[in-house]
Amino acid sequence: IGKTFLFNVCGEMPACGTLDGKPASGCEAEAQMDDVKTLKPGRLVGLEKSLQLSTEGFITLNYTGLPSHPNGRADAFIIRFVCNDDVYPGTPKFLHQDIDSSLGIRDTFFEFETALACVPSPVDCQVTDPAGNEYDLSGLSKARKPWTAVDTFDEGKKRTFYLSVCTPLPYIPGCHGTAVGSCLVTEDKKLNLGVVQISPQVGANGSLSLVYVNGDKCKNQRFSTRINLECAHTTGSPTFQLQND
Incomplete structure (x- = not known):
């Protein structure tokens, strides 16, 4: 108008x-x-x-x-x-x-x-990029045992990042909330780092990522988690990279 x-x-x-x-x-x-x-x-x-x-x-x-x-x-x-x-x-x-x-x-x-x-819930794990290539990440979903991130930082010995792919995490003591997709467990705290409600995202350059949002409060915002997926001929493990304030 x-x-x-x-x-x-x-x-x-x-x-x-x-x-x-x-x-x-x-x-x-x-x-x-x-x-x-x-x-x-x-x-x-x-x-x-x-x-x-x-x-x-x-x-x-x-x-x-x-x-x-x-x-x-x-x-x-x-x-x-x-x-x-x-x-x-x-x-x-x-x-x-x-x-x-x-x-x-x-x-x-x-x-x-x-x-x-959207209400937090499992999402479709298939996505298509602008070129028409189809990706199916459902093979990375785990129903009973979650992924744990490799953490090479000094604090890594005292904390564990639990991650899921497209589906909520299985029961983990202290990881509260509905459809939690990412959880941090340390010696003195347990944090919901985001819930499952967004389908995998594909960039124009073919990059694939998962985003979990609306976790526990962090100052005046809430925790979220981004998982970037890379092409490989074998299944690796997620690796913790950084935390932005």
């Missing part, structure tokens, strides 16, 4: 400026643009926020702006998240805009397909 819409999910969108003294979460601009720095934001939203889960399982994030009419109505962004375990992190799509010209109010609707909206 010849407009630019910006928003952040459960966070601030600095390019949109402030709303009643608080950073906005989203905004609308009257023209399309390539550089956010040239944005001239309008119809800011994010003064009020709500995240709702319907009985049908739909997750909806609502952002509203300053009331622009005595009845208390305000512009709103309505973002509905749709489960698609093949898409991570995903891209929002503009659906439509409802305009009440008498009140000057606009409700803007978006759809966001993402694996993060």
Whole structure:
């Protein structure tokens, strides 16, 4: 429709400026643009926020702006998240805009397909790259004995990383949560490092990876795990590489 819409999910969108003294979460601009720095934001939203889960399982994030009419109505962004375990992190799509010209109010609707909206559960372990090559990782799934990562760091003697491929880990004492795909066990703690809800990802260069998300809290975020798979003529073992804060 010849407009630019910006928003952040459960966070601030600095390019949109402030709303009643608080950073906005989203905004609308009257023209399309390539550089956010040239944005001239309008119809800011994010003064009020709500995240709702319907009985049908739909997750909806609502952002509203300053009331622009005595009845208390305000512009709103309505973002509905749709489960698609093949898409991570995903891209929002503009659906439509409802305009009440008498009140000057606009409700803007978006759809966001993402694996993060899926219930944690086993996923399809087959994936196809852009060239049409098919990969089946189901042979790496283990029902009873999980993979343990080779850890050559000094701390490796005091910790163990348990990993699964496409399916949840079998029972491991202390590794709590639903459909856990990665767990860290040390002498004094046990951490859920991510759950299974995203299908294997294939890059344009043919790289394969598994991503487990929404683990235990880590500061103001949550733990996640990325497993990069490499071609080999024999089955090796996962190797711990690094941890990013």
